[in-house]
Amino acid sequence: MCRRKSAQYMVLRAKIILAGAEGKSLHKTSQDLECNRETVTRWRQHWVERSDDLSVLECLKEAPRPGAIPKFNAEQICQIIAMSCDKPEDHGYPFSHWSENSLSSSMRGWPSHLSGLSKAVLCRCEYAWVLRLGHTSP
Structure with missing residues (x-):
């Protein structure tokens, strides 16, 4: 069975479609490709529904x-992370480290899509940054 990776699943889907074009039954296709019958049925149906348009x-x-729909794109998240990486003193604040409250307050003058971000959103952005880069703090 294929591991859950996009390229491998696309290959599986293509094999399902090709097996159908060769006239193989659902049962035979699912046995040959080591997947369940529902997967074969679903992808053959998707093919029929989509093949004219795409x-x-x-x-x-x-x-x-x-x-x-995500509220912030990658560029906006990068702006938030960049701000959190700056020293507060560089922006005229009298403290040495950002807190979620101070970072949120400092963004009030930013463009409307970034001003007044909640502490929860800032925490999620910083948490995503920490997870992706393996840092312990911004």
Whole structure:
């Protein structure tokens, strides 16, 4: 069975479609590719629904998942992280380290999409930064 990696899943999906084009049954395809019948059925159905409107690669991609649209893009998150990496003294503040409160307050004069960020949003941005780069503090 394929591991959960995008490229490998796209190959599996392509094999499912090609097996269908060769006339293989759902059962035979699922046995040959070591996946369940529901997966074969779903991807053959996706192919039929999408093949007229999209390129081959687009047809093999997962459909977008439901959920909230991200409120901040990568550039905005980088601005937040960059600010948290600066020393507060460089911005005229009388303290040596940022807290979520002071960082949030300092952004009040920023463009509207970044001003007044909640402490929770700042914590999530900093936490993501710590996880990605392996730092213990910004």
